[in-house]
Amino acid sequence: MSQPPILETVDVVKSFGALMVTDRVSLSVYPGEMHALIGPNGAGKSTLINQITGELEVNSGSIFFEQQLINPLSAAARSRLGMSRAYQVPQLFGTMTVAGHMIMAQIASKNQGFSMWKKSAELHELSSAQQDILQQVGLLHLASKPMASLAHGEKRQLELAISLSCDARLLILDEPLAGLGPTESEQMIELLRRLKTRYGILLVEHDMQAVFSLADRVSVLVNGSVIASGTVEQIKNDPLVKSAYLGDELEAH
Amino acid sequence: MSASQVIKKSDSNASRLAITFSVLLLLALLVPLLDQAYYTKLVSRVCVFAIAAVSLDLIVGFSGRVSLGHAAFFGIGVYSAGILAQLGITQLGWVMPIAFMAAGLVGCFIGSISLRTQGLYFIFITLAFSQMIFFIAQGLRMYGGDDGFRLPAPTVWVEGFDLSQPKVLAYTMLMVLMAVAYVAHRLMTSNFGQVIIASRDNSRKVNSLGLQPYPYQLTLFTISAAMCALGGVGFANLNEYVSPASISWVQSGEFLFMVILGSAGTLLGPILGAAAFVLLEQILSAWTEYWMFYLGIILMLRVLFLKTGLLGLIAQERT
Numbered sequence: 001m002s003q004p005p006i007l008e009t010v011d012v013v014k015s016f017g018a019l020m021v022t023d024r025v026s027l028s029v030y031p032g033e034m035h036a037l038i039g040p041n042g043a044g045k046s047t048l049i050n051q052i053t054g055e056l057e058v059n060s061g062s063i064f065f066e067q068q069l070i071n072p073l074s075a076a077a078r079s080r081l082g083m084s085r086a087y088q089v090p091q092l093f094g095t096m097t098v099a100g101h102m103i104m105a106q107i108a109s110k111n112q113g114f115s116m117w118k119k120s121a122e123l124h125e126l127s128s129a130q131q132d133i134l135q136q137v138g139l140l141h142l143a144s145k146p147m148a149s150l151a152h153g154e155k156r157q158l159e160l161a162i163s164l165s166c167d168a169r170l171l172i173l174d175e176p177l178a179g180l181g182p183t184e185s186e187q188m189i190e191l192l193r194r195l196k197t198r199y200g201i202l203l204v205e206h207d208m209q210a211v212f213s214l215a216d217r218v219s220v221l222v223n224g225s226v227i228a229s230g231t232v233e234q235i236k237n238d239p240l241v242k243s244a245y246l247g248d249e250l251e252a253h
Numbered sequence: 254m255s256a257s258q259v260i261k262k263s264d265s266n267a268s269r270l271a272i273t274f275s276v277l278l279l280l281a282l283l284v285p286l287l288d289q290a291y292y293t294k295l296v297s298r299v300c301v302f303a304i305a306a307v308s309l310d311l312i313v314g315f316s317g318r319v320s321l322g323h324a325a326f327f328g329i330g331v332y333s334a335g336i337l338a339q340l341g342i343t344q345l346g347w348v349m350p351i352a353f354m355a356a357g358l359v360g361c362f363i364g365s366i367s368l369r370t371q372g373l374y375f376i377f378i379t380l381a382f383s384q385m386i387f388f389i390a391q392g393l394r395m396y397g398g399d400d401g402f403r404l405p406a407p408t409v410w411v412e413g414f415d416l417s418q419p420k421v422l423a424y425t426m427l428m429v430l431m432a433v434a435y436v437a438h439r440l441m442t443s444n445f446g447q448v449i450i451a452s453r454d455n456s457r458k459v460n461s462l463g464l465q466p467y468p469y470q471l472t473l474f475t476i477s478a479a480m481c482a483l484g485g486v487g488f489a490n491l492n493e494y495v496s497p498a499s500i501s502w503v504q505s506g507e508f509l510f511m512v513i514l515g516s517a518g519t520l521l522g523p524i525l526g527a528a529a530f531v532l533l534e535q536i537l538s539a540w541t542e543y544w545m546f547y548l549g550i551i552l553m554l555r556v557l558f559l560k561t562g563l564l565g566l567i568a569q570e571r572t
Contacts, residue, residue: 074460091455093454096450103447104448104462108448108463111463120443120447
């Protein structure tokens, strides 16, 4: 890789009391690369993401975004640098419409929240770029609908649309396929495939078929530590990974 | 339901709202012309409380936090009118801005601490601060302490045209109410308002979008406090008296009552709530000494049966 990584964690450690949830994790994501983080439930994937996005403080270790140390920055400040996160359970605004979310994303990314007098943008004023994003995730026809009326899969799509309209260079996607039906799943995978060259993406996902077809590199997290990291082929054939995690799942395919 | 039906339904909602508030505005404009001081003062009373209720709605409805201390800012308005009059300053052009600034400053301070908390703690901290201000007012010996003091002189527009005249007071407070409601409406439909609403709905997500809710919420709290004091200036003139009772937590509770009765987060609802509160207070207290008891029953009925408050009676919210 000629370019420097967009995200790099170095020996990140986090423990809750005696419980070590993140154990000297070092990984990197390069621009245009999709790095998948896999591991069994309770391996500490979401905890690691919370430390990267700044919702949790690390005990020790360093996190760099585009080679800048971001440990001391708040979640909001890290987001402003150019990282955007889609949550495992979609985090949306209960009383807003789909379009309202896109407008909110625009207000945030342009930092125009202190415009206090001029009327905020409305549905028909969505920029063509934002309409395009809604089209890509398949929500354009629902733009005027209240978020609360969306199906679960559509909420996921909306959260991804918000991330895409934030001018981020790093996307952190926490199980974007969880809870999606087969067709929605396929659409989401197709969308991720189209996105992956344009962003650095850290993907947490349980759907192994999706991971193996999308990811450039895979890291396996077990009990808080990375037990293997490499290309899809390397991970598939890693004996340690097989015994600790993949085992039955690989043989089934 | 098709899209056109939805639009039609909300159109009829909008026109019913427009009719209701046109009638209310017309009443407020015409009633003082009857030259019946009692009814004119009733209009003033509604406007004064509606100013406080709209201010409080910014916090309760839009910020999603229950403040049980807004009487503190109302009271700062009351005492500003009184103390300034004592010092010989009665021009409206001075009294209103000074009350506004004073309550804004205190609001900024109280908000800066209380907005770091959520839920129950927020209620308690705002209550605690307002009780502190209540006791400070009670301790002002030179300003009547416990008993308060007579407003030495009414607030004056120009010579011979002052707020002790019921008509002048009613129209002045109606103007202030309309200005406050308009400013609140503009604020809540701007980008700023969207950030406030988004922070109420999901502050974690607002953070992850790169905005910190706190400075926005503090700005709103400061504005709300400042606007609330404008009602207080009217209240001092209406009663021609300055009393610590206007800062008591009972007063805060009544403001909250108006907001909830009308429907929080709507701005128009609290105006209806204030009007209904004043009317009920007049009617019930003429009828029985225990009018508060019946007011309680009415609030219970509203909570149990009117999902969107009095405003919902006029314009049923779409589901």
